[in-house]
Amino acid sequence: MGLWSGCIIGGFTEYYTSNSYRPTQELAESCFFGPAPNIIKGLALGYMSNIVPIFCLSATILVAFSFAAMYGVALAAIGMLGCLPIALTIDGYGPISDNAGGIAEMSNLHKEVRKRTDELDAAGNTTAAIGKGFAIGSACLVALALFGAFITRVAETRKGEVITIDILDPFCFAGLLFGAMLPYWFSALTMGAVGDAAQDMINEIKDQFPHIMNNEEGYPDHEKCIRISTEASLTKMIAPGCIVIISPLAVGLIFGYMSCAGLLAGIIVSGIQIAFSASNTGGAWDNCKKYVEGGKLHRPDPDGKLNAAGSVYHGEIVKKGSIEHAAAVVGDTVGDPLKDTSGPSINILIKLSAITSLVFGTFIAQYGGKMFE
16 A cells, blocks of 8 residues: 555656646746746645545555554555655755756856756656655654554553543644644744745845956855855754654643644644645746746747647747746745755654654653643
């Protein structure tokens, strides 16, 4: 079930993010109407791409649990993680081809070289999204197995008690709501970090620009720009890291193991939805821009006639520097922190919070929620 589920998730991820298929092509066509429709349709595409992966994960959990309880879920997770070497390989393909294009541009190589690297980069965006789909799906199954281990640890600690996680219990439901909120809080912090660092970088570039144009010695000062990125990547991650570690401990210690169990369930249920949609939306926006820059987007036919594919978009080719290209660039800029920062990092939130709860499970079961007993 894990192998088949991973395969189906990968296939549908490719469908929604590759510019060879209609979802991303329709996203490119929305650029005729400005950046706002491009953003709206991109978000809708990401939300829509959740449906099939969630069906697959739900079916996998039901079948695996019915055969071998939580052990079956753990086996399904191993089945999905069995593709990890391939998933890591295709995930690394995207940044390699992207950096190859950057090197070609900085080296003033022939435009044809940059065109070829853009095509490779477009394929790399899709393979990276597929790799992230595997990672998100496996994170869900692994976290569920760890959740079961946490409940077992609590039952072993509180001997003589029958441990049942009841969603109607107010502590459990409160924890569920709080846990479902954490991925949004986590995403807000990581995306805000990207935005703040980008603003600092733009200000630095504006300050350096007059000196660069005057050919002054020591400019451009690349080290200042690198320092801005490096410092932001380190300092801005302190708060998200604290959320992951402290939240399960604080909720479990103050309100008890029932609230901690609800917290873990909420993080899993909410986190995988955000992770799938963020990753696929960002990948589709990136490939939308590549589709436009590759000269594959045509303006509407002035006579409104349909081509063989049933589309009116087969007139003049849209070129770089056009209004449509600017709209696609806006979408790609919005999508980068989604697909490269918030989406992948939610996997860490899901798994690490479950591991933290499991490690401190005995402590939470013994001393948690004493003030409410």
